[in-house]
Amino acid sequence: MNNLIEFLKQKFHLIVFGILQIISIILIYNTLNYPRFVISTATQSITGPINQMCNNIIKHFNLADENEYLMQQNLALLRQQKQNFLISDDTLMTAILIDTLNPNSCIRLYDYSYANVIYNTIHKRNNYLMIDKGAGDGINTDMAIISAQGIVGVVSDVSPHFSTVISVLNSDSRISAKVLPANQLGTIVWNGDDPAMVEMEDIPEHMNINVGDTVFTSGYSNIFPDNVLVGTICKKEKKGMNSFLTLKVKLATDFNHINTVYVVRNLYKTEIDTLKNKMKNE
DSSP, X not given: OHHHHHHHHHTHXXXXXXXXXXXXXXXXXXXXXXXXXHXXXXXXXXXXXXHHHHHHHHHHHHHHHHHHHHHHHHHHHHHHSGGGEEESSOOHHHHHTTTTTXXXXXXXXXXXXXXXXXXXOOSSSEEEEEESOOGGGTOOTTOEEEOSSSEEEEEEEEOSSOXXXXXXXXXXXXXXXXXXXXXXXEEEEOOSSOTTEEEEEEEETTSOOOTTOEEEXXXXXXXXXXXXXXXXXXXXXXXXXXXXXXXXXXXXXXXXXXXXEEEEEETTHHHHHHHHHHHHHO
């Protein structure tokens, strides 16, 4: 305590001078416009970068919560799409009121969850992804994987906490698709060259299909729902002497930058598979 009193006695004049300086600056700032402008400009040049840095730090820590919110919003929108339902009353009003005001008019066929991609290859002949959800999260083999842009692949193997996905960029991948507006069916395959491009096979030569037409999933499998975007036709070519075209399709999904995906669950897959197996046996 004595040391503090001694220090104040020694520095008394400096302390009084500092207080008077602060009071003077405050009085000048409040009464004169130009000095106020100069002081404000100088202060902003110092506090601006500090405030920006603090804001970036806060945004970084809030990013996980924002992403979670966006994913839940996207899931809600996906679940409302009419291709996820078996509609008993084929009217526009029923399609609009699906799963809300008129729940008895339809049966939900597809449901969704989301996962993060933790491993991905694009330059091999047979490419795979790995996601951070597994059997413990309700993931099974043969579930469709899509992104916010379009198709991604199909679940091939499952462990308790992770799952392997056969990418569209895999020579074993075969996905039923259709070209609009012609509504022509075909099969999506990958030739192993460009990770941004796939081919659509089994297209009759006489069909009116043009560059720029859009390709969607057909909904004829029990894996992908109808009308999931595949990509856009960028080239037509005829191979050999057959009467079928091969279409070059630019993928909507950018496999170079794929982080979060949606897992599509067919709620009646077992029932549908049972009927299909009976058809094969007969």
